[in-house]
Amino acid sequence: MLTIPGKIPITVHPLFWALIFVLGWINSEALAPTLIWAAVIFVSVLVHEFGHALTAIFFGQRAKIDLVAMGGLTSRTGKTLTLWQDFLIVLNGPLAGFLLYFVCNSLLHKIASHQYPYLSYAFAVGSLVNLWWTVLNLIPIQPMDGGRLLSIILESFLGMRGIKIALFISMLLAGAVSAFFFFTGNLLMGSILLMFLFESYRNWKSSLLLTEVDKDKGMQQLYAEAEREFTFGNETEAEAKLQQILSETKRGYIYTGASQLMAGIYAKQGRDQEAIALLEPIQKKLLPDTLLMLRHLYYRTGEYKKAAEVGTQSFNQAPTADTAVANALAYAKLGQLTPTIGWLQAAQREGKKGLKAVLERPEFDPFRNDPKFQELLKN
Secondary structure: OEEEOOOOOEEEOHHHHHHHHHHHHHHHOOHHHHHHHHHHHHHHHHHHHHHHHHHHHHOOOEEEEEEEOOEEEEEEEOOOOOHHHHHHHHHHHHHHHHHHHHHHHHHHHHOOOOOOHHHHHHHHHHHHHHHHHHHHHOOOOOOOHHHHHHHHHHHHHHOHHHHHHHHHHHHHHHHHHHHHHHHOOOHHHHHHHHHHHHHHHHHHHHHOOOOHHHHOHHHHHHHHHHHHHHHOOOHHHHHHHHHHHHHHOOOOHHHHHHHHHHHHHHHHOOOHHHHHHHHHHHHHHOOHHHHHHHHHHHHHOOOHHHHHHHHHHHHHHOOOHHHHHHHHHHHHHOOOHHHHHHHHHHHHHOOOOOHHHHHOOHHHHHHOOOHHHHHHHHO
16 A cells, blocks of 8 residues: 655555556557556546545645545545535535646647657546546536536435435436446446446435434534443433433434433333334334344233334344344244244344244243144254
């Protein structure tokens, strides 16, 4: 890994070198042209990222550049900027690419190719790379700059709804452009755009949970503090902060996260019904671990049918032997033989250790003489 210190630190990861040499070979299939392609791509990506980074520094932020497997990445830290400042930071990357295209194109027409064949070839590649990639990069597909620019524009007019719309547009365009590249035989670009499609879909699904409150820096900070207090076992301090969040928010990502943390505190304190009341309205949004906690709460309060239903949902998300055993116990409490045996068999398939000891539990007494249960005891 190569690190270049300075006002804008630059880190070049090994996979980036592999990427540019592979691209160079694909486009030339000869050593000298491959080296030229690699050098041109390196400079072009760096110029593009400097367009972002220098603008960020102009607005008072700090910036660093990472050249990674998929290209360049400019990371920014420092004060919060306005949307129009973010827009200019994103826009100046492609503008730097267009500027480099015009420089390469002008120099290409000013030199004699027969006298400087390699230099002429480098300027020709520079013109091609910077024009083609910059135009492609401005298509409103995330995480490309065009997608980020569209997101900023729509957010400025529509708020959080605009971010969600931009992600949906990105998902549709990524699918269409990926299909175009596959149809024209460009498998590499088709594959990259296909990855962008799945990433846009994942982000769009996640964005459906977001509300305007989730953008509030003060609320984000309060949630981060509550999460930190919870992690270090300071439950009293965490509970106070979570109560404030729950009183000021009624939906969204922060509300969902705060509800799960608060339910965990209530469960430890034996306040089962209060924990259930927090988790039930957001059941479809719960993480697998929290689903297991809800299943446990239902079981502990005697709501075995709900425990079995939530346990099934949890197993579908993250199948484990312990979850299968828990589901078997819930159905055993309901007196239902078939699903009880089925979940015990699932636990066996998942490699449950000590299953015979589990089968000795009194919950399974009503089924002990059943042939299928006896078969489990033999294995």
